[in-house]
Structure formats: C-alpha cells, structure tokens
Amino acid sequence: xxxxxxxxxxxxxxxxxxxxxxxxxxxxxxxSCEMKSSILELPAKASYWLFIIFNxxxxxxxxxxxxxxxxxxxxxYVAVCQPFQYGEHPLVNxxxxxxxxxxxxxxxxxxxxxTTARLPICQSALQVKYVSGLASSAIYYSMAAIVVLFxxxxxxxxxxxxxELRLMVKRSTAADNxxxxxxxxxxxxxxxxxxxxxxxxxxxxxxxxxxxxxxxVETTEASAIIFGSLMRIVSLAAFWYLHPQxxxxxxxxxxxxxxxxxxxxxxxxxxxxxx
Numbered sequence: 284x285x286x287x288x289x290x291x292x293x294x295x296x297x298x299x300x301x302x303x304x305x306x307x308x309x310x311x312x313x314x315s316c317e318m319k320s321s322i323l324e325l326p327a328k329a330s331y332w333l334f335i336i337f338n339x340x341x342x343x344x345x346x347x348x349x350x351x352x353x354x355x356x357x358x359x360y361v362a363v364c365q366p367f368q369y370g371e372h373p374l375v376n377x378x379x380x381x382x383x384x385x386x387x388x389x390x391x392x393x394x395x396x397x398t399t400a401r402l403p404i405c406q407s408a409l410q411v412k413y414v415s416g417l418a419s420s421a422i423y424y425s426m427a428a429i430v431v432l433f434x435x436x437x438x439x440x441x442x443x444x445x446x447e448l449r450l451m452v453k454r455s456t457a458a459d460n461x462x463x464x465x466x467x468x469x470x471x472x473x474x475x476x477x478x479x480x481x482x483x484x485x486x487x488x489x490x491x492x493x494x495x496x497x498x499x500v501e502t503t504e505a506s507a508i509i510f511g512s513l514m515r516i517v518s519l520a521a522f523w524y525l526h527p528q529x530x531x532x533x534x535x536x537x538x539x540x541x542x543x544x545x546x547x548x549x550x551x552x553x554x555x556x557x558x
Contacts, residue, residue: 469525473521476521479514480514483507483510
C-alpha cells in the first residue's frame with residue numbers, strides 16, 4: 284500500500300473514485316424532486332447557482348474519467364519512450380486543454396438551461412423565479428451554437444492528439460507498448476462516440492422549439508434513442524477490436540475456449556457410460 288501511494292496510479296484511482304462520487308451526488312440532487320423543491324425555496328441567487336453547479340458537475344465528471352484514462356494510458360509510454368518530461372509533453376497538455384473546453388462549455392450550457400422559463404420537476408412544471416428576458420427559442424439556438432463550437436474545437440484537439448500519438452508510435456523503441464497504445468486509441472474513440480451520441484438529441488431540441496409536426500419530432504426523438512444505443516454498441520466493438528489480449532483473457536475466464544487438437548481427451552479417460 285505504501286508503494287501504491289507513491290505512484291501516480293494511486294492519484295489516478297483516487298481521481299476516478301472522486302469523479303464517481305461527485306457524479307452520483309450531483310445526479311441525485313438533480314433528479315430528486317424533494318431536493319429540487321428545497322433548492323427552489325432558497326434565496327434566488329443561491330438556488331440559481333446551485334442548479335448551475337449541479338448540472339456542470341454531473342456533466343463534466345463523466346468526461347473527467349475519459350481524460351484520466353487517456354492520460355494514465357499514455358503516462359508510462361511518454362515517460363519511457365519520449366524525450367519529454369511528463370508534465371511538459373504536448374500530448375498531455377492537449378488533454379488538459381480539452382478538459383478546459385469541456386468544463387467551460389458545460390458551465391455555459393448549464394447557465395442557458397437554467398435560464399429557461401420552465402423547469403420540469405416530477406413530470407410537472409414549476410415556474411422559476413430567475414428567467415432571462417430571452418425567448419426560449421433564442422436560448423435553445425444559443426445552446427446549440429455553443430455545442431457545435433465545443434464539438435468542433437474538441438474534434439480539432441482530438442485530431443492533434445491522434446496525430447501526436449501516431450508520431451509517438453512511429454518513434455517507439457519499447458519492446459511491448461501495444462496495450463498502452465491501444466488504450467489511448469480506445470479512449471480517443473470513446474470521446475468521439477460520446478459526442479456523436481448527442482447530435483440527434485440536439486436536432487430533436489431544435490425541432491421541438493420550432494414546433495414542427497408531431498410526427499417529425501417523435502421520429503427524431505426515437506432516432507436519437509436508437510442512435511445513442513448504436514453508439515454504445517460501436518463503443519463496445521471498438522473495445523473488443525483494440526484490446527484483443529483483454530478479450531482473449533475474458534474468453535479464458537468465461538471458458539469460451541474450444542478444444543484444440545492438443546486438448547482432445549486421451550485414451551486414459553474413464554468411460555462413464557458403464558456407471
């Protein structure tokens with residue numbers, strides 16, 4: 284345990300655990316009807332900022348996990364194979380920039396969401412005291428614009444990270460770093476799939492504001508749900524493809540291995556039919 288505390292991996296484990304705890308607490312406070320009602324009874328500024336903080340934390344804490352996993356998966360590779368200090372490596376610095384973009388964007392989005400005129404609580408709508416003078420459609424369009432800019436900026440940063448990772452692979456001199464490289468690639472793909480999931484949801488919100496035909500809105504909503512499920516399946520397939528050793532170990536644990544020629548029963552096996 285003493286050795287574990289001295290490594291960076293202990294900090295990584297602590298970061299993941301704290302991220303889970305914060306996300307769970309924020310989700311409970313965000314979903315619980317009693318909690319929301321209690322918050323709404325607080326002074327206006329206090330309740331307003333509490334809602335913003337809860338939304339920002341619940342959204343960003345999930346993405347923090349991806350960043351921690353990305354940094355941890357390349358940490359040993361950077362330290363061994365590259366002539367950079369870990370804290371000064373451009374790949375690590377770009378992940379820090381991505382985190383900053385994510386946090387700022389989630390904060391802005393939460394602000395816009397909480398300035399809408401109605402807040403659903405327990406399938407009913409309560410009038411919120413702090414309402415912006417903007418129309419709801421303008422708020423949604425602003426929110427959509429921020430999401431698009433956020434996704435584009437993040438995509439550019441991820442492309443830079445991907446390019447740097449490829450250069451690192453070409454310069455590699457380590458004997459066995461395939462697992463670390465595969466882990467880094469998987470986390471990057473996980474980022475991309477995570478953002479793609481929200482494109483149909485964003486379209487559904489815009490169509491709803493535009494008050495299009497119910498059939499169009501319902502079709503878009505159903506498509507968003509189906510698309511989100513497909514992205515989860517693609518994410519699982521990406522993990523399966525990029526981690527063959529892990530999959531092989533999993534097959535061994537679950538006893539999915541078929542008998543090879545060497546594993547065929549020998550002649551010394553007892554015949555159970557006579558018993």
